[in-house]
Amino acid sequence: MTENKFDIIVYGATSFVGQIITRYMHEQFADGSIRWAIAGRSLNKLQQVSDTIGLSGVELIVADAADESALRQMCARTNVVISTVGPYALYGDVLVRVCATTGTDYCDLTGEPQWIRKMQLRHEADAIKSGARIVHCCGFDSIPSDLGVHFLQRSALEQFGQTCDRINMRVVNMKGGASGGTIASMINMVKEAVGDADLRRELKDPYSLCPAGHGFSVPQPDVKITYDNVYGGWIAPFVMAGINTRVVHRSNALSGNSYGTEFTYEEAVATGQGANGKWKARATTWGVNALMIGLAVPPIRWLLETAVLPKPGEGPSEEAQLKGGFDLIFRGSTAKGETIGCRVTGDRDPGYGSTAKMLAQAATCLAKDVPDDVAGGFWTPATILGDKLVERLKAHAGLTFEKLT
CATH class of the missing domain: 3.30.360 (Dihydrodipicolinate Reductase; domain 2)
Structure with a gap:
């Protein structure tokens, strides 16, 4: 993993779920163990979120979902991008393409199978080449x-x-x-x-x-x-x-x-x-x-x-x-x-509180627990995060995994 300034950037931090994730990140990583920032298309709205939550030292990054140049600049500054900007079939293509070609790891909370398949067909070869690990469906689905x-x-x-x-x-x-x-x-x-x-x-x-x-x-x-x-x-x-x-x-x-x-x-x-x-x-x-x-x-x-x-x-x-x-x-x-x-x-x-915590922990797992030699491509939560994410969710996200007798 390259030494970028941030471990994680929360993209779409002004959305409803994005604000919950931002608050959760603020509470979880007050100790500085994760270097993170928030991003979106409006500086004013990002500032409002920052002021409301009481963020201190968390950088605000402006990037529109259709602005490939701005998204490339954003991705150059982080190891992992969390995206909450949906519907992804309408607003998610450019960011996935940028991550796949720049080697930036990515996770989201999409539940849109038709869009996921399009992204696989269009960008998996680039992700494999660049080393980008793309992980869709990191909320309640799935x-x-x-x-x-x-x-x-x-x-x-x-x-x-x-x-x-x-x-x-x-x-x-x-x-x-x-x-x-x-x-x-x-x-x-x-x-x-x-x-x-x-x-x-x-x-x-x-x-x-x-x-x-x-x-x-x-x-x-x-x-x-x-x-x-x-x-x-x-x-x-x-x-x-x-x-x-x-x-x-x-x-x-x-x-x-x-x-x-x-x-x-x-x-x-x-x-x-x-x-x-x-x-x-x-x-x-x-x-x-x-x-x-x-x-x-x-x-x-x-x-x-x-x-x-x-x-x-x-x-x-x-x-x-x-x-x-x-x-x-x-x-x-x-x-x-x-x-x-x-x-x-x-x-x-499921749709908000748990999803926000699951997505944040998936990104943290991707940033901290996945070895650098794990290949790029389009993964699932189970295949790239697996047991490490189970433990994180149990410890930090209010989930339980219990074997029944």
Whole structure:
């Protein structure tokens, strides 16, 4: 790693999540153990964030997402860039290109699979050549899923001497609404897919983020409203499964198929037992389907954007963030029928409080824990950060990773 002035620059520090990250960084690294700065397109807004939080000695850097020259100057001054500037499909291309060509490590909180694939196709060769380590999906989508599977597979290896060839995850509790940025990204993805048949086919491919020649062909589970005998209750599709499952499969491919070539993975929301659980499963599914249909119809989409859905920059109060959280259960089985489970929890709302801490710790792990000789390219959290990030999240981000007996 070159000796640049900063270990980390938080780009997009004036966004809602960016401000939470900035405050968290200020609290975590008051001892000077991380050299960091904040960046964005407006000096006045950066100064407001600095004054509000009470930053001292943290430099403010101005760079617009479309200004390649300014982004190059910014990247020349840091080892790692955190980007919160989304929707990434609209505003993220130039920064990824600059990082990939300059050898600057990068992480973000995108959940946009169509954009990630474009970045891989366009810039992975440059990242490999320059040594830049690009790590997407370092928020709630998809660190708990990716590292939850990683943690469970490590536990299976220790206990059984082999990994699980089937894992499912159930969201047993989640409190906290979707962020305005997540909604904006979802809206943009639907807009793209409506007019692009190739993209619609890509979005149905569970292996779309795997590298070329991955060789995976086993059909993946299609989660429906059903009664899950293992969990003892009804389940419904999980809205974030579309990105999380793809990241997990990429981790399998990048780790030399360490989960197996016949590996299957599914995610669902556990809605409870009896008639009430079944009704909740139906309501969850209908709600998601209605939202996606509504976003595909321009007049309804306009109404939802204008009057219903949260907008980028909007988010819950600090009190609401503190009251949020999530609880995920993973269960796996080996080819021999041996079973194992683990639980992953977070102590803040998924879309803001926990995501901010996960992204900040992912960047810190990338800056401090990843050896210089780890190759450039497009990695996943599990494959480049792995156990080191699990330990950081447990120690500093309010997450737990617990093996179930």
